[in-house]
Amino acid sequence: MDAVYTQLLAEVGEFRQRYPDVRFVDLISLDIPGHFYGKRYPIEMLEKVAAGSALKLPQNCVLLGTQGGLFKIGDYCFNDGDPDAQRRLVPGTLKLVSWEQQPLGQMLITSDGTQKPIEFEPREVLAQVLGRLGRKGIFPVVAFELEFYLFDSHLRDGLPQFARDPLTGDPDDQPNMHIERLTRFAPVLDEMVETARAQGIDATVITAELGPGQFEINFGHLDDGLRAADWAALFCRSTRGVALKHNYRASFMAKPYLQHPGSGMHVHVSLYDKAGNNLLAADGQKALRHAVAGCLDVLPHCMPIFAPNHNATRRLSATVNVASRASWGFEDRDACLRVPESDAKNLRIEHRLAGADANPYLVLAAILIGLEQGLEQKREPIAPLNDDRSSGVDFPLEMLEAVRSMQNHAPVREGLGAEFVDVYCENKRQDHLAFMNEISAREYRWFL
Structure with missing residues (x-):
């Protein structure tokens, strides 16, 4: 795992050197309907995540409907306390967002490869099949x-x-x-x-x-x-x-x-x-x-x-x-x-x-x-x-x-x-x- 952190830190450091005006990075993942959800992180905090700090988002973000609402699905969403779930950065995906008005970065995150992957996250489903x-x-x-x-x-x-x-x-x-x-x-x-x-x-x-x-x-x-x-x-x-x-x-x-x-x-x-x-x-x-x-x-x-x-x-x-x-x-x-x-x-x-x-x-x-x-x-x-x-x-x-x-x-x-x-x-x-x-x-x- 240390090698992964070293790779991620190098990736973030190279990105900051190449794009010094970028202050925020969107950490994004695909939900079930195929929409991106996530958080906008200050670039300084991203460096901490790359070094191993915890990255968590609500587990039920994956379950959003097409219009963004939550449905009662078994014990998920309304009977589970809306718990956080661990995510990780996907190496090699930190890139410049050039279509926004202000300089911005984006990077994929996922639960696959974490200690407790989300079984219904689309990327984790594919990872299991592969x-x-x-x-x-x-x-x-x-x-x-x-x-x-x-x-x-x-x-x-x-x-x-x-x-x-x-x-x-x-x-x-x-x-x-x-x-x-x-x-x-x-x-x-x-x-x-x-x-x-x-x-x-x-x-x-x-x-x-x-x-x-x-x-x-x-x-x-x-x-x-x-x-x-x-x-x-x-x-x-x-x-x-x-x-x-x-x-x-x-x-x-x-x-x-x-x-x-x-x-x-x-x-x-x-x-x-x-x-x-x-x-x-x-x-x-x-x-x-x-x-x-x-x-x-x-x-x-x-x-x-x-x-x-x-x-x-x-x-x-x-x-x-x-x-x-x-x-x-x-x-x-x-x-x-x-x-x-x-x-x-x-x-x-x-x-x-x-x-x-x-x-x-x-x-x-x-x-x-x-x-x-x-x-x-x-x-x-x-x-x-x-x-x-x-x-x-x-x-x-x-x-x-x-x-x-x-x-x-x-x-x-x-x-x-x-x-x-x-x-x-x-x-x-x-x-x-x-x-x-x-x-x-x-x-x-x-x-x-």
Whole structure:
């Protein structure tokens, strides 16, 4: 542990020397809905934490609902005295926040790796899955791809407005994938990438997507699953901040427009042994088929993770490059699981189901337990879409049904942890009921 403190102290000291004007640092962590919570620390106090002083935050911060409120979940929140829980600094994540008006730093914190980790913290859930795979000699390499929309910074009657073309001033209301859109929106997109890279994120390819003001940015492949999920989470935070600087609103909402494509979180995963051999390529790619079968078995029981809110399920009824059933295929973007063309060394599965607003730690954890189950059970999958366009397994599209399916599924409870599954499902159930507990203007139009 002394070596960790030495590393952290050196990191803080180097940061202070490089950015002497920074007086405060945001210590942040992702909650269950995928929002950052934390505290703003004076830089002097951060140095003390780096040297080993206690860092504690309320345990129940992890349980916040989408709107920030707390729900009664078992004995948590209202019957437990709201206890503090230990957190630790994540080495290598102290970076400058360049999108705020005043100089500021930020650094990830987590309960994983502490003496008593929070079982339902998303990063801890993923850490447990990765640790178990590592003990079995399975080492994932992961890359995230995130789609998002740019809107005008001002809403109209609560509704998003098309982003305005910075060259013409006109709304970008024509869906297309033309490369010229990257040029027109280059000032904000370039700063998004530069800011991501300054956060330590290997942001690579930028694509203009089909929706108006919709873009996708890819990240490099990593042999550290926790860090890959960190990148996805931090990218969302920095992208929103940079967008506001340019008078836009960036959103990872899964389906902001009914008439235009939704935004997804695509995750590329390959599996290797200690010697660097691609496990999916073993036995003439039989292992690939087994892994696919495991993912398809688990997928219907992890829908509250892949589509974590009412809006996210809307995206799954689309007709373009989004699957409405659990399916797979070679070079087929209509499938949940796409196997891109590659050589044996880089053979991988692209999981395309999750919405862009899903929690990246939990999405990756859910994918990995499916791969793990498939490699162990060695079952053949259903036919790929390349052979049968009707191939697929139904999954629940209504939140309460999805929650029941997840909470009662033994392999998911074993793979992700029973305590996490119970807490997460109750959080989603309560969040959904709170969302539905409002009479909308449409109800009055239909039924008054």
